[in-house]
Amino acid sequence: MSDILVIKELHAGYGEGDILKGIDITLPAGRVVTIIGPNGSGKSTLLKTLAGLLLARRGDIVLKEQSLRDLSPPRRVRAGLSYVPQEYNIFRNLTVLENLKIAREFMADRKMRGGTAISDELIELFPELPGKFKARAGNLSGGQRQMLAFACALTVHPEVLMLDEPSAGLSPKYMTDIFDTVKKVNARGVSVLMVEQNAIEALRISDTCVVMANGHVRLTALANQVLEMKDLHSLYLGDAKEEAVAS
C-alpha cells in the first residue's frame, strides 16, 4: 500500500513558539485517518498548515512524492489536496450555487476543466443542496452549511480530503449523514484526513486513529483497536502514551 500523504517532523505556529512540535502522520492511499485530541492540542493548526494557510517552519508535507512545502494554498488544491475548515467554511454572501461554482472556476490548469461543478455524483451525495441553489449561503442551517462546505471541497475532485470537525454542533441526524457521506466519498477512492470530537462515530468509519496532545502525536493505532479500549476518554487526558503501552 503506497502512502498518498506523508507528514514529516512538522513544526508550525502563529507567533513566537511552535504550536505543532514535530508531527509525523502517514495517510495510506484510499484510507481514512482520524485525528482526535483535547481542545487546543493543535489539530486545526495542523490542517491549516497542510492546506498552506500557515507556514511549515520545519519538516515536510509530501503528497504523492511531491513536497507541498513551498506551494501556495491554491497550488496545493491543484495538486489534489482539498480542505474544509472548522469555521467560516462557506462564503456567506454568495449563493449556494456560486459557492459550488467558485471552487472550480480557478482550476483551469487541472484535468477537470470540462464538465460542471455540479455533477450527478455530487447531487447524489448531497440531495438537499439543489433545492437551495439560489439561497444565500449565510442563510442555511448549520447542517446545510456543513454539507455545502463539504460539497465545495469535492467539486475539485481531490485525491486527499481534509475535514476539520465536520460534525461539530450538528444534530444527530446530520451527524449520521455527514459520516455516511465521508464513507461514500472514501469508497470512491478519496483518501480522508479528518479531525473529530465525536470520536466513537468517527472511528467507526476510520482505518487509523491518531491522538494529538499539546502539539505532539501521542498515539497512532488502528481505529478498531482504539474503539475497543476501555476508557476512550483517558486518551484526551494527555497520558495517552502510557495508556496505550498498558493496553
Next chain:
Amino acid sequence: MLQTAFNGLVTGIIVTLPALAVTLLFGVLKFPNFAVGSMMTLAAYLVFALNVQLGWPLVISTAVVAVAFGGLLIAIDYVTFKPLRERGSITLMVASLGLGFVLENIARLAYGNTARSFAIELARPFRFLDIRMNREQMITIVVSTLAMLAMYFLLTRMPIGRAMRAVADNPALALVRGIESPRIIRWTWFIAGMLLAVGGVLIGMDRALEPPMGSSYLVAVFAAAILGGLGSPLGAFIGALVIGIVSELATLVIPPNYRIGIPLCVIALILIFRPQGLFGQPYIRK
C-alpha cells in the same frame, strides 16, 4: 425645486464611479482608500495631455488612459500597499492619505494651479420635461448608470467578479478554494483604475481641471459608498443619488457654504444607525 433636485441628482451621480471604486477596493482590501480623489485628478490630467496637448478626441483619450491607469494602479499597489498588507487597515489607510498627497502634487508640479479644461465643443443645453439639461449632465447620467450595471454584471455573472466577492467575504477560504488572491487583487485595482479615470474625466467636464478637483469630492464619494453599503454597486449608485439630491435641496434651507457638511452628517448618521448601509451585508469580524 424640480430643477434644483435634478441638479442635485447630477452632482450626486457624478460620484458614482469613484464610489464604485471605493466600494470594490474596500471590499477586497479592507481599508478605506483616501487616495481615490487624487487618483481621479491624476487620471484627468493624463486625459488632458492626450486630448488637449496631443489633440486626440476625448473619448479615445479617456479609453486609453482608463486602461493605462488600471495598469498604473496595479504598479502603485505593488510599491505602496502590497508591502504593508499584513500590517492592518489603519496602516494602509494612512498610506493612502500619503499617497493621495503625493499624487495630487505630481499633478500640481506638472500643470500648476491654473484651471484647465478639456477640448470639447460647447453644446446648447436642451429642455426635457421642463428641466434644463446640458450635454455633460447627460453623459454623466448615462455613463454612471452603465458603470453601475457593468459592475453588477461583473460581480454576479463573471468568474473574476464572483472571485472578488469571495475574497471580500473570506480571504482565507478563498485561498483554500483555489482562488489566487494576488491575481484577484490585481484585477480589483485594474477595474478601480478604469472607474477612477472615467470618474475623473466626468468631474473635469463638469467643472474644470485643477489639482484639488478629485479630493474635493472625497467626502461625497465616501458618503455615497457608506450610505449604499460598502461592497454593493447598486448601493453606491443609489447612495450617490441620495447624497447629491439631499445636499442640493439642503441649500434651499441652509447657506450653500455649509453644503459640505451634509455628506459628513450622512456618514455620521449611517455609521450610528445602520453601519452596513442600505444595501451592504453586515461585516462580521473574524
